[in-house]
Amino acid sequence: MTPKLLLIILDGVPWRNWERLFGNLEGWVADGTAQKWKMRSVLPSTSASCYASIHTGVTPQEHGCTGNGNVFRLKQPDVFSQVCKAGGVTGAVAHSFWSEFFNRHPFEYVRDIEYDEPESGTINHGRFHTMTGYGAANQMTPSDIDLFATLTSLCVRHNLNYGLLHTCTLDSMGHRFQHESHEMDHACFVMDEMLAPFIIKWRAMGFEVIVTADHGQDARGHHGGHSSIQQDFALYYFGDSEGLSANTELNQLQLAPTILSQLGAEIPPSMKAKPFLK
Numbered sequence: 001m002t003p004k005l006l007l008i009i010l011d012g013v014p015w016r017n018w019e020r021l022f023g024n025l026e027g028w029v030a031d032g033t034a035q036k037w038k039m040r041s042v043l044p045s046t047s048a049s050c051y052a053s054i055h056t057g058v059t060p061q062e063h064g065c066t067g068n069g070n071v072f073r074l075k076q077p078d079v080f081s082q083v084c085k086a087g088g089v090t091g092a093v094a095h096s097f098w099s100e101f102f103n104r105h106p107f108e109y110v111r112d113i114e115y116d117e118p119e120s121g122t123i124n125h126g127r128f129h130t131m132t133g134y135g136a137a138n139q140m141t142p143s144d145i146d147l148f149a150t151l152t153s154l155c156v157r158h159n160l161n162y163g164l165l166h167t168c169t170l171d172s173m174g175h176r177f178q179h180e181s182h183e184m185d186h187a188c189f190v191m192d193e194m195l196a197p198f199i200i201k202w203r204a205m206g207f208e209v210i211v212t213a214d215h216g217q218d219a220r221g222h223h224g225g226h227s228s229i230q231q232d233f234a235l236y237y238f239g240d241s242e243g244l245s246a247n248t249e250l251n252q253l254q255l256a257p258t259i260l261s262q263l264g265a266e267i268p269p270s271m272k273a274k275p276f277l278k
Contacts, residue, residue, distance in 0.1 A: 001088035003263045005208040005239075006151070006163045007255075009054070009094075010191060011047060012171025012223065014216030017179065018234035021188035024196035025211060025236050034236045035243050037276070039250040041215040041231045046224045047171065048097050050214035050252065055079045055102060057256035057271030067224075071097050073105040077268035079162065079256050080122045086265035088161035089118070091125040091154040093147050095166055099128050116158070125158050131168060139172040144191060148198040155205060162263060163207075171217065178221040199238060208239035208262060212255075241277040250276050 015038055019026055028034040042053045042060055048068045049060040056063050056076040063074055080090045080102050092098055096107045103123050104112070107130065115126050127150050134140040144167050151165045170187055177183040195211070202209050213233035217223045223230040235250060237243060241262065244250075253273040260267045261275040 001083070001086050001161050001264060003208070004161050004206050005210070005259060005262050006155075006165065006202055007259065008195070008209065008211045009164070009166040010170055010211065010213050011166065011168045012174050012215060012217045013188070013213040013233055014179065014218070014229050015232040015234060016229070017184075017188055021185060022192040022234075023189075024192045024199075025234075028199075028238070029236065034238050035246070036237075037235050037243065037246065037248060037250050038232055039212060039235045039252055039255075040228075041233070041252045043226055043231070044224045045215040045226075045230045047168075047214055048101075051095075051097055051166070052101055053252055054214065054255050057253050057273060059253070065101075068097075071100050071105065073103075074101050076270050078102055078122070079259050082260050082265045082268060083162045083263055084121045084124070086263065088263060088265065089124050089158055090122070090162045090164075091127075091151070091158060091160045092123045092164040093127045093151045093154065093166070094129075094164055095168060096128045096130045098164065098166060099123065099126055125154050125160070127154065131172075134172070136176055139169070139176065141167070141169045141172055144169055145194045148195065152198060152201060155202070155207070162259070166214075174217045175221045179217060179219050203238055208237070208241075210238075210255075210259075211236040237277065239277075243277050248276070 029036045046067045052063045052065040055078040131140040173187040212235040215223045218229045257267045257271045258275040
């Protein structure tokens with residue numbers, strides 16, 4: 001497998017915050033370097049449920065994850081396993097839920113916080129954090145620049161074909177300070193500034209890059225329900241493929257088959273949504 005793609009998920013950023021606060025990403029859309037769409041999450045628009053759908057391409061009603069308190073090893077084919085079947089190498093720098101969904105459950109701190117398992121058939125190289133102790137008084141989130149650097153290190157050291165990065169910083173900030181706040185504005189600005197140099201680096205390394213969220217978040221810092229502000233977010237694509245028209249609203253279930261199509265891996269019958277890139 002020669003194609004390479006990175007999926008960058010910034011947890012909990014609603015549609016209205018991207019254009020307003022992510023100047024680097026919007027600048028690349030303006031000059032034609034990136035393509036941008038609105039994407040709508042599955043329901044419930046709860047983090048774990050969305051994570052599971054992003055990589056299996058099926059709804060929570062099918063995969064069975066109904067929320068953050070119901071995390072288990074998923075049974076459906078997923079992006080990691082399909083890339084491995086196609087001969088690719090996978091990696092993830094993410095919250096521990098991703099390891100539990102796609103590698104093994106339950107998560108064991110010493111065994112699973114960092115692993116290199118080339119024969120696993122799912123996530124070959126994993127670097128995870130748990131956010132244990134998370135709450136309003138303490139986010140317990142790693143620095144995002146550390147996460148971006150860690151993913152880049154995995155790409156260089158292990159020649160990844162597919163890499164996932166997931167950060168909870170902005171979701172946590174929204175829950176703490178809500179979205180109509182100076183703190184939230186600044187957090188989005190800083191994320192955009194820290195991410196931008198890595199996008200340049202990843203593109204120079206030959207990766208297509210997708211930057212998106214898992215769900216939105218309302219003005220009171222809530223998500224999980226059926227409203228556009230809780231479900232809708234932006235998706236930015238950096239690469240040479242042509243996408244659907246910019247005013248097309250994408251469904252989150254399209255993400256998994258699109259990634260597999262871009263990487264030349266087989267799309268399993270369970271992923272019924274159509275890719276949005278060609």
